[in-house]
Amino acid sequence: MSTLEIKDLHVSIDTEQGTKEILKGVSLTIKTGETHAIMGPNGSGKSTLASTIAGHPRYNVTGGTITLDGEDVLAMSVDERARAGLFLAMQYPVEVPGVSMTNFLRTAKTAIDGEAPSLRHWTKDVKAAMAQLRIDADFTQRNVNEGFSGGEKKRVEILQLELFKPRFAILDETDSGLDVDALKVVSEGVNRAHAEGNMGTLLITHYTRILRYIKPDFVHVFVDGQVVEEGGPELADRLEEEGYDRYAKGAGAASIAAAAAAAQA
Template identity: 70%
Template sequence: MSTLEIRDLHVTVDSSDGEREILHGIDLTVRSGETHAIMGPNGSGKSTLAYALAGHPKYHITGGAVLLDGVDITTMKVDERARAGLFLAMQYPVEVPGVSVSNFLRTAVTALRGQAPKLRAWVTEMKEAMNRLQIDASFADRNLNEGFSGGEKRRHEILQLELLNPKFAVLDETDSGLDIDALKVVSEGINRFRADKEHGVLLITHYTRILRYVPPDHVHVVVDGRIAEEGGPELAERLEAEGYERYVRATA
């Protein structure tokens, strides 16, 4: 069993006015076989948490620690965190003209596995993963994220997840920009990943609609950079009915 432990995490972000603290002490533990949903209003710090965990250079951990299987990863580079078993599906993935999806994926897999997969085996592996996500074969030759629709971006993130096979997946608004059919396909991909009890999922979302397809074990409400409340799946349903207003009023 693996564990991702976030201890009293404080994070600042670069802004036009200098560094500004966004997270004011987050405590959270995700274990293998668990799915945790992070919910909260816009600007509450959910994406900041995701980027800080992954090692984005704009986000600075100024206090606390992030432990993956007991090892503090806060000083690790992005690629080192990935090799340690952490994966981030970004809300706004970067376009990379001139780099095809297939070349990007094979390079990423090579970096994590320590050796390049045999080409014929790799093509088969990638095609099978694409078929599971109902991705057309021509997608592999397209430039990375260039001109991708919201649904294509999300499917591509889950394609990476299936091929890279990390210990923990941090999924930042993976339901963003999806119609109902694409949401079902993406949710099925997440469920395939979490069916392996050696995997853990931290799912960041505003809404409960994806949680109907990917039911969480734990729900955490983040408001103003702090965890305001924690509970089980029933908390998400209450948020759907009541919204975040009472949390926002409490921090005003």
């Protein structure tokens, strides 16, 4: 049983107009076996939270802590976090020209496990996982994400999730841009990984659609860099009906501005 604990997290980025605070005191605790959904309008800081947990250099933590079973995650480099068991399925996976998927997957698996996987089992595992996610076998010969469609990139992220077996998976809008068939395939992959019982999941999404396939235990609503409401799965149903508007009305001036900006974007 592991615990990922985020306490009073403040995060800012440097922009041309100066420093901008995006997360304004976020607290969240996820345990093995739990699925947490983070929902919120565009620009509310959901993806910033995901990237900050993974350690993207663009985001500066100005206050608060992130710990994994008591270990200071913020003190770890990006690769150390991954080896400690954190996995970020990215919203926009980048193409890495010239690096084949085969080479990449094996290198990453070796780094995470601390030893090279047995070649025979590994090849079999990769093939099986790819088949379940309906990824063509020839993808292993292609370069990482190069020329993949949006849906293919997302499926390949989930392929990595299934192969690397992290302790905590953070899915950053994995559902956006997917058609319903791809959404099902991807959700099944996440559910398979979750069913093994050794993983906690943080599911970041703009839409409630994916929650029909992946059942959250907790739902947190993000507005303007803060959690404004928390609850069980029923909260997602309510969001489905009412949208995010009521948060903007009830919250302070700053969040109304954020909601307005989001509406324009």
